[in-house]
Amino acid sequence: MRNITITCLLIYVINILPVAAFEIEFEETFGDNNSVSTIQILSSTDSERFRPVINGFIKRNPELSVHYVTASTTEIYTAIANENTTFDLVISSAMDLQMKLANDGFTKKVTLTGNGNVPNWARWRSEVFGFAQEPIVLLVSKQDFFDLKLPKTRRDLLALMRNNPDIFINRIGTYDPKISGAGYLFSTQDSRQSDTFWRLAEVMGRLNTKLYCCTSKMIKAVDSGELALAYNVLGSYANAELPLDSNAQVIALEDYTQILLRTAVVPLASKRPDLGTRFLDYLISAEGQDILDKLAKLPSLNNFEISKLANRKPIRLDSGLLVFLDKLKRSAFLREWDAALFQN
Structure with missing residues (x-):
């Protein structure tokens, strides 16, 4: 039976995170309680906004569940760089902090099935990937x-x-x-x-x-x-x-x-980097991009309205950040x- 379970913050902090835990804003588990595996995602994007994407992913992968944790961009950086937490995918609107995680060796190089869906301007090496504007x-x-x-x-x-x-x-x-x-x-x-x-x-x-x-x-x-x-x-x-x-x-x-680009990275400390990569592949797929645009209301990489904006100045995803x-x-x-x- 599919349901959505809001997990107890105290239990999560005690059982999964270090004692000096970063500050969690909200967390939620999507999918079947008896799923084969659970993807651990840490994100700065509100769960209500991301819900359509997660539901779309689970529909395609019913054997999996998603534990979605939200925190501020600063707390996300702290969790990965200083507390060695074991999330499988990290999503943030702070492009510079994501770049720093990659530059300082906290992220994995990954190979995406849909790598061609991400233009060169929306990725850095094989570690930081933009999926929405x-x-x-x-x-x-x-x-x-x-x-x-x-x-x-x-x-x-x-x-x-x-x-x-x-x-x-x-x-x-x-x-x-x-x-x-x-x-x-x-x-x-x-x-x-x-x-x-x-x-x-x-x-x-x-x-x-x-x-x-x-x-x-x-x-x-x-x-x-x-x-x-x-x-x-x-x-x-x-x-x-x-x-x-x-x-x-x-x-x-x-x-x-x-x-700006909303970006995703697979942390080096991930216990299931294959699952983090699998979710990221869905994000950049044609279906994932369509859901981002139409249901999540997060402009996709090819969003037409963004392309029409006068004097748009994309923040470049490079070491200048x-x-x-x-x-x-x-x-x-x-x-x-x-x-x-x-x-x-």
């Missing part, structure tokens, strides 16, 4: 922008915030790069794209911007009217979670829209960030 967008409150012209560029946004402090004071949200690996990636890539980023950060600081761990909380805050805008939000989450009559509106800025993970570079960046955001 993600536009990084601006989210605005319609009620607050009723009498304002919607910004098309970051310069427009900068001018709006400077000229309307009464609307935006205490009502701007963005990622906290200190606790969010994805947020740190977006901010550092922003700083490489344009000098406007630091001017934007300084104005956000003067307006007492609120910092968040994750996109879902920013989406809810804009939709409720608590925030007037949220900067650097995962576009697919916003498009999937917001109802048609939502107060929130998604804007892909035209000066550039960063496009490691630059800002250098300890000195990271410390310097976060000091500059603090100086901009927390002004006395």
Whole structure:
């Protein structure tokens, strides 16, 4: 009998993870309790978003079950690099942290049956594989922008915030790069794209911007009217979670829209790397990509809407991602960030 079992977090931590366990957000087991084998997946993608993909995989592989654990991108890195956990597949939106895991020898080289389904720009060696794209967008409150012209560029946004402090004071949200690996990636890539980023950060600081761990909380805050805008939000989450009559509106800025890759790696410590590879093969298959697009609402590698975005700037999956993970570079960046955001 197929069912979904939400496993007790305490039992999982005691029996599977080291004593100094990383912080788990949620976990769920999909498939038959009497399955032959269970694939252990650690991911930063919400289980509700990934559910259609997992169900599609189990339909094709009924003898298997999937134990799906979600955590922040930073906690995921910690689990693999520092705690030697034994997951079979690791999925993350923090491309740089995935690259670091591979570069530092924590991932396996794998051979995929559908290797040709992954273009060269979406893979690094035979260790890091992109399977979905993600536009990084601006989210605005319609009620607050009723009498304002919607910004098309970051310069427009900068001018709006400077000229309307009464609307935006205490009502701007963005990622906290200190606790969010994805947020740190977006901010550092922003700083490489344009000098406007630091001017934007300084104005956000003067307006007492609120910092968040994750996109879902920013989406809810804009939709409720608590925030007037949220900067650097995962576009697919916003498009999937917001109802048609939502107060929130998604804007892909035209000066550039960063496009990240959701990536997957098979950890070196995996007890069943064959199963991790099998699931990854399904992710990049025609069926898996179709489910990602249509049911999970996570843009596939060949998503048409992404290809139409004006001035899209894909974040390259290469060793350049490691630059800002250098300890000195990271410390310097976060000091500059603090100086901009927390002004006395």
